[in-house]
Amino acid sequence: MRTRIAASALIGAALALSSSLWSLGAANAAGSSTFETDGVALSLVAAPSGTGDAVRAALFIDLEPGWKTYWIDPGEAGIPPQIGLSPETKNLELESIAFPAPTRFEEAGFQSNGYKAPLAVALSLRKTKPDSGSNLALSVMLGICHDICVPVSAELSLDPAGETDKAAVDTAFADLPRRDSAAEAITEASIRADGSKLSLKVAASAAGDSSDLFVTAPGGWYFGPPEDTARTGGEVVFTLPVLDKPKEGLSSLLNVDAILVTGEDAIEARDLAVVREPK
Incomplete structure (x- = not known):
């Protein structure tokens, strides 16, 4: 890893x-x-x-x-x-x-x-x-x-x-970046139970084949580039590896900021709540 x-x-x-x-x-x-x-x-x-x-x-x-x-x-x-x-x-x-x-x-x-x-x-x-x-x-x-x-x-x-x-x-x-204040483009964030991967759901209408996703969170959380992108129905799910996290673990990851970049266009979601995925 x-x-x-x-x-x-x-x-x-x-x-x-x-x-x-x-x-x-x-x-x-x-x-x-x-x-x-x-x-x-x-x-x-x-x-x-x-x-x-x-x-x-x-x-x-x-x-x-x-x-x-x-x-x-x-x-x-x-x-x-x-x-x-x-x-x-x-x-x-x-x-x-x-x-x-x-x-x-x-x-x-x-x-x-x-x-x-x-x-x-x-x-x-x-x-x-x-x-x-x-x-x-x-x-x-x-x-x-x-x-x-x-x-x-x-x-x-x-x-x-x-x-x-x-x-x-x-x-x-x-x-x-344009602000996604109504969460219409970047809609949901979740973290795996073991803290190894972060997934974000993006509206299919906002994500192109060449789109990239940058994510940041306070407190010592760091994320790599998307490892997997899955298009299902009206959504695209980006899965990013967790490169580093604080010793407090999952309890400290409450919100993330994310920027979706497609060509020259960029849209940002601030304070997106992170849901913990079941084991």
Whole structure:
């Protein structure tokens, strides 16, 4: 059975090769909305906040040709991104982080999920005090790979009321998968009693012969690419192997997020309840 290489092992190996570069990058990025190092440039952009309490922003990850980075579930090998608010943030709460649909690629015989071209991560925030000023400070850790893998750490910040770029942020949100809010495309998720396989049912009208399914769950669950796809009546069942899971086992798997990719189209289901299959 294929298993996942622990992210901690990958980070440790990369740090052994590039610790000085990583530390320098983190220090240089503090207090700025941009950061650049070999392989990638990062920029934090906000849209005008208007009169309400909602704030939209985006983290642009501009990969140089030949470099790649990883999705939330990086696959059999890869470093998952870590993005969150740092303590310097003022009067803002993070409501959601959304990534564009990933692709699959092979690295040294392992299947990974991620990106081989520039991308933007969409950030939805809310002011805790709508009439007060705010500061957005973001902590970012990404794994980027070319001939070797390098962890990139950066601290980015900006004033959302200052310089803004609505068009850029709108583009970041427009590039996200369509939301399957009514569960009309991705309809059901179930886990085998032994925790080895996850199955998702997709409406046949939404899945083509070349469709792929990416799944992520919190708490240390990782899934491989679909091993089997069965079309029965009006549904297509995708079966994915479980590459890694937490020691708490099945009791910790309550919901999954899934992205169905068909050509250039992508649709996402969030917080899909997972049913445990009978033995």
